[in-house]
Amino acid sequence: MSFNPNLIPFDDTYILYDKTDPISFLAAYFSLLPIGVLIFEFSWFIITRELEACIMAAGQVANEIFNNIVKDIIKQPRPFTFGDSFQQDTVRSGYGMPSAHSQFMGFFAAYTSLRYLYCWKSLTHKKRLAGCGFVLTLATCVCFSRAYLKYHSIGQVLVGFTLGGALGSTYYVVVSIIREVGLIDWLLTWRICDYLHVKDSCNLAPITLKEEKDAYYRRLAVMKNSKLE
Numbered sequence: 001m002s003f004n005p006n007l008i009p010f011d012d013t014y015i016l017y018d019k020t021d022p023i024s025f026l027a028a029y030f031s032l033l034p035i036g037v038l039i040f041e042f043s044w045f046i047i048t049r050e051l052e053a054c055i056m057a058a059g060q061v062a063n064e065i066f067n068n069i070v071k072d073i074i075k076q077p078r079p080f081t082f083g084d085s086f087q088q089d090t091v092r093s094g095y096g097m098p099s100a101h102s103q104f105m106g107f108f109a110a111y112t113s114l115r116y117l118y119c120w121k122s123l124t125h126k127k128r129l130a131g132c133g134f135v136l137t138l139a140t141c142v143c144f145s146r147a148y149l150k151y152h153s154i155g156q157v158l159v160g161f162t163l164g165g166a167l168g169s170t171y172y173v174v175v176s177i178i179r180e181v182g183l184i185d186w187l188l189t190w191r192i193c194d195y196l197h198v199k200d201s202c203n204l205a206p207i208t209l210k211e212e213k214d215a216y217y218r219r220l221a222v223m224k225n226s227k228l229e
Contacts, residue, residue, distance in 0.1 A: 015031050064104065070098060077096060096151075096153065104164060107165070113136065123208060143161050
């Protein structure tokens, strides 16, 4: 069997690490977290049909496209560890400034934190701050992993996270304005949204897991009473 020169690794899951270093091993898994975020958003939409999942995913995709544009403009190489051949002949930029993983997590942390602070009013203030702290911790771990594995310099990671945070905050404001003027309500009238039973209850009336559980028990009590009658 001859070797096919067109075969290249799938860069999103192809991560090099030092097998003798436990921290390097953990860092490799943290580098996969952005993929986990996208899987979560897709699963969230499939299970609940919440439009917010699509809004977040669309923002992340736009953020990723913008990252590749900026990289191709700046053209700053990655640390010399990987030489000049890294990500050559792929659809993604091989440059290092800014870090795509860090920008992704900066966007996610900023957008999600703003939702915790201004949308999830049913949660206590402490729980909202804990949610912000959790997503920021995840973002920090991903940023650390990219520098520790030497895929990016510290500067590339910091710029990526800062840029992602700025874009995530801006995107939150833009989405809020779009909702305020009624474009989201208009979008939900589309036939495809009606066919898929898409809704925006996450924004209009977000409820906690406890409230969902209480609603379940109320429905269960009604069903038992109807059987007794």
